[in-house]
Structures are given as C-alpha cells and as structure tokens.
Amino acid sequence: MLRRRLFAYTVMFVAGIAAGYLMFESHKYLLAPLLMISVSLGTAKAKFNSENNLKERKKLLAFIILGFIVFTLKYIDFNSPIYSGDIKTDPLSQRKIEGIIINIVxxxxxxxxxxxxxxxxHIGKIRVTFYGDLNFLNDISIERPTELLGSEVQCYGKLREPTGADNPNCFNYRTYLRSKGIRYTLSAKYISVISxxxxxxxxxxRRIMQSREKFLDNFNEENEIRGFIKGVIFGDKTDIDEETLEEFSVNSTGHILAVSGLHVGFLFTLLNLITGKRKSFGITLIIFIILVVYGEMTLWSASTVRAVIMLTVGMFSMYVKRPFDLLSAVSFSAMTILIWNPYQLFVTGFQLSFLALLGISFLSKPVSYFVGDSIAAPLAVQIAVAPLTAFTFNxxxxxxxxINIPVIFVSSLLVPISIIALALENLAGNSPIILIEITKGISELIIKMNHKLAMGGLYALDTIGISSALLITGYLLIFIVSSEWMRVMIMRDNKKEMFRGLAYIIFPILVLNIALFDVFSDDEIVFVSVGQGDCVHIKAENNHALIDGGGNRFYNVGKKILKPYLLKAGVGNLDVALITHPHTDHYLGIIELSEVYSIGKIIFPEAYKKGCNSKDDWFTEIDFINVKEKVVLSENIEIQPIWPVYNKSADLLLNDPNENNMVYIINYNGIKIMMTGDILESDELDMLEYYRGTDVLKCDVLKVAHHGSKSSTNDSFLDEVxxxxxxxxxxxxxMYGHPSQETIQKLEDRNIQIYRTDLNGAIGLDIRKDRVIIDKMR
Structure with a gap:
C-alpha cells in the first residue's frame, strides 16, 4: 500500500531520468529502455490507498516516461547546433565570445x-577562467568583483567542450558543469569590458551580492574566520584553506559548510516570530521574497533551492489547511529541481541533500526504537549519507x-546568530559589534574543535570502491525495509505480500547492475589518464603495480588523481611502483601518492642511484633495478627492464637533462606491452642494434614514447616492434603540441590501432588467451 503518491511519482520520474542518462550520456541504447520496462513491471502490482489502482499505475508509467522525456529535451538543448546569425557555425572554432557576466568569483x-x-x-552559459587579477577592466573602477555582474564583456581565447570522466568511476566534469547549465569552457587570454x-x-x-560582501567585511582582519563564515552562511568554500577543508572532510562534518534546511528553516522561524499569527497573503509574500533574497546570496545551491521550495510548500499547506508531510514536500522539491535541470540528479551535492531528508523520513522512526527520539533524526541523517559519502570520497x-554531535550543536548556535547579524547589516546598515564578536568566537571554537577532533586523520579510513549499482541496490533495500509499508506488513504478519513486494524489484536491480557494470574492472592493464604524463596500472590477481605516475608542479596528481582512481578500482595498496626516469610528468605522482597511500616498494632505474642518496626523505625508501633483474607479480606475469643495458652515466643526478630512460616490457600471459617512457630516437636505434636478431622488441602493445613527440618513434624501431x-x-x-602529426601518420601508415588518453580517457586492456580487447572511457 503506497500512501504517499507524490513520492512514488518522483521515484518513477527519477528512474526515467536515469534511463535517459544511460541512453544519451552512457550510450547504453538497449539497457536504457530495458531499465524503464523493468521498473514499470516492478510497480505493476503496486497497491495504492485508492479505489482505482489501475489509474494510479498508469500515472506511474506516465511519470517514468516524463522523466525520460525531460532528460532527452535537456540533452538535445545541450547538443543543439550553434548559429552565428542564421549561419550554422562550429563553436570550437571560435576565438572570442561576447555576453553578460552572470557570476564572478x-x-x-x-x-x-x-x-x-x-x-x-543556443550556446548558453560559458565558464571563463582568466589567470590574473581584475586588471582587464581598463578605465572602469570597482571595489568588488560583484560590481561587474550584468556587465557586457568580450573574452578572447579558445572555446572548449568539457569532457566526461577521464578514469573509471571518477569525477565527471562535463556532468557537473551541465548541472549548472554550462555547456562550454574558455581559458581567456584577454577580457574586455564593453559596458x-x-x-x-x-x-x-549587484546590490544583494554587495550586501553579502559588506557583511563579510566585518571579518576581514581574520581571513580564516572570514572564509569559514562565508562557507557556513553562504555555502561558498572558495576562501577556506585546503588544510581546514581536509579536516572537515576527515571528520565528515563538511556538511556544515553548505547551506541547508537549518539556515532557511531558522530564517523562516524568525520571520514567523516577527509576524506572529498575522498570516495574511501580503506577509506570506514578504516572507517568500526574503527567502528568495537569501537564496540569491547563496547562489542557489541545490540544498538552498530544496529548502526554499519545501518551506513554500509548508506555507501553502497552511492556507489550504492540509497537514505538512515531509516526504511529500521532499518529493515535490526534488521533482521541481529535476524538471528545471535533470543533470542535478548526478551531482553529489544534490544526492547528499536529499538523502539526508530521506533518512529523516524513513529511518528516524526505526532508529528511535534504539536511541530514543532526541538523537534519532541526526543519527538517521548520518546513516543515510554515510554510504554515499564513503562511495564518493573513499x-x-x-x-x-x-564528532558531528558537538559540531552540529555549536553550528546550530552560529547559524541563527550570523543570520540575525546579516539581517541587521542589511536593514540597519551595520551589525552590532557584540553579534560580530560572538560570531567570530563561535567560528573560532568550531574550527579549533574540528581540528582537535580530526586527530591528524588517525581514525579516517580509506574505503575501497564498490559498484554504483551495488550502492543503489543497498539504498533501495534500506528504504524499503524501513518504510511505512514494511512496518504495516510486519504488523499484519503478511509475509507473502512482503516477499512479493521485494521480488518485484529483483528484475530492475538486475538490469541496473548490468547497465552500470564497470568494464574496466575486468581489465588487466589500465593506462590511467593523468594529463600530460604517463601511468599504467598492472593487475595480477591480488598484486598491483604502477609504472610511472604522471605529475604536475601545480597539481597534486598522486593525491587527487591516482589515489581516487586506485581506491575506486578496489585497490587498497600497491605492491610496487616503477619509474622510467625522474622527470616530473613520470615520477612526481608516485612520490605524492606514497605520502597518502600504501606502496610496498618504489623502484628507480639504477643509473640514478647516486642522485637518490640525497636530501628528501622518500629517497631512503626506494629500490633500484637494472636489466639483469625483473619484477615478478605472479605466475606468467612479470615486468622486465630491457634498456639501458649499461649505465651511460652511473652518477646521474635527478635534475640531469640526460633522461637515461628505462624501458620496461610487461609480459602478461604471453601478451607483451612495451613501456617506453620518454625514450629518444637515438636510444631506439641503439636498442635496435643491441637486440638485432632477437624477438625481444616484438610487442603486441606499444606505449608510444615521449607522448607522441616527433623526437621519438623511429620508423625502423616501429617496424621491429x-x-x-x-x-x-x-x-x-x-602546450607542447603532443602528439605530433608525423608520429600519428607513421602509426596510421602501418594500420596500428591508435588510442589516446587526451581523446579516449583511460584505456583498458582486457587480455584474453591470444587477443586483447580495448576498453576506453570515451
């Protein structure tokens, strides 16, 4: 028996959106309609608190179709042709855009x-990044960036279409931007303000955003507190330092740095206290307008939109004299947001925001039997969001x-005091000094408390990945078992109906698991996408190895790319990491990874042994290898160095321009993969000469040297391999123009299949008996 129809409609609507995403973004053309059919069949026997069950089932079918249509229309909108005047044009050929600034940070x-x-x-919104300050303003004088909102600008640079996830189960930048209505990005070389x-x-x-900045100016003397207040009150974490953010992440208290129902709920309660029982339409309209103004200040995050919609539903329920139902309000709020932009469904912020409320709706009652009513709701929220948090952030x-109990308690004091101070700032022109000082004091207390409770990350456990299908299945079972329907079945001792209801979801779950199956999980070799750099992951039963790990002086590849990739791949630790040569884009990611993740051994070419007996701590932890040795991962799976066969310069330092690159061959059950690093043409010719008359260089897969540079991949070498x-x-x-067209042409002339991490993302090799099947991210 389903009492809350709106919730059932929303579930079907969400299933339709998910099917649309599978169809158009994941290209699962058969599984998408099969998912819709399986979900529809699963609800075919649903019973409603209504005399006309057939009519209600037709409505469920209509909502799953509606969800699919809504996503399809949005996808078409994001992929519609671009016109300059009446002439169709290629947006990626544009070197200039012109438009209105609708947000600036x-x-x-x-x-x-x-x-x-x-x-x-039809090009819509564009995310423009300009490296520098506001010196592009010419003769325009402003005090704050928000004074440029609504300005007409010309931005010069190359338009780019963002790509999806580069590595399996990792962050999807394209979907994230589309959830914000952004279709293209542009890195601007120059910006001109037209008007x-x-x-x-x-x-x-501008006035709203300037009033926000004016309020934050009260905390300018202490940047740490200013950034924290900006996060807590407006959900903007851009000014919080990375170490503080990391501590909130470690403690799972980062949710206080997002606008939530607590903020909007207190504002609503405050307004109700001021207006008393006078609930005329005019007063209600004023309350609604104030909520909208606050929403503008928070830039309308998913949680803000959700809270404002739910409170609007609450105010409306008073007029129609109907009881306010949390689950129905949550459902209406979710459906409203998803109709506006269905890509929101696939963003972590949206998911966490609504899971928290579903936790209260479904889990509070059963949890209260064990812990009482006082902490049932916050505990229910933690139970609901914990699996997704662990899945997303590992x-x-x-x-x-x-940890959350004291942090939430103190935050519940900070939020109302800060909102009152913000309101007085806007109404009276200044916030009372005592409120500002109290806000500072509580903020400092929360930051210090969170720092102490983090305990240096001692109790924060890395979690290895599970499939997204298993996560969704787990949530379905949790909410079904804790639902009102299940409680009614238990009270009536109706086991037959209970098991029949659970049986109806088996087919949709099966289809979901097939649709979301990660093809990379079966791949034995994965060329990990690390940007401009090399990295290959070798899986050998329970042993795992990396050869190179990319690296970037301006970005922590080890922590932000390699660790998430490995954890999401289900790898808890590495047995060995080998380096071809100590250039930043090959070795640095491994060193960064070793600081946050368990690596059994790091192995450098022996030629750099003297350079590695040096200053940094990690130098003392590494081993060395030469061509007389090999790394055995398991039976029939080994990594063999083949070059250099002698040390050209036995005392090379790490910063020596001579690459002295080590070449490895991976022997994987009879399939050979050559890892060339940045070997140059001269060394390729030397290798040819040394191994002449043997089949050592013959390989099934070649990692093209030096990122496809024309300084490598000699014709004779390519023919021999x-x-x-x-x-x-x-x-x-x-910036290097890699790969060169000359190298590409050589490969094409020999009918060699070419795969590139810049175009295809991560590339997986599924090694069968005598053949290799290629998997790629795109």
Missing amino acids: EEENRVVLVVKESRLK NEAGVYWKYK RFNPLSLF SPKIAVIQVGLNN
Missing part, C-alpha cells in the same frame, strides 16, 4: 566568470557521528 590567482553568450545562438551598465535585474543582483570515519595497438599518454590541449 575572484580566487587566489585567477578570476572565474560565467558568461551568457549573446552573439551565438558596465546594468538593467534593473542586474542592479538588484573515506569513512567511524567516529563521525560522535610491430605492435597491433599503440597507446599515447598525453594531456588534452597540452
């Missing part, structure tokens, strides 16, 4: 704008519940 070394293009039709004049709406928007702190498959590990739009 000034960060430490760059300015990020969202521009609504006005010259090209700073603003219409009525943008004047209102981290779980078993003490998070106990004679690979069927070539993999080029290279960064998208890299």
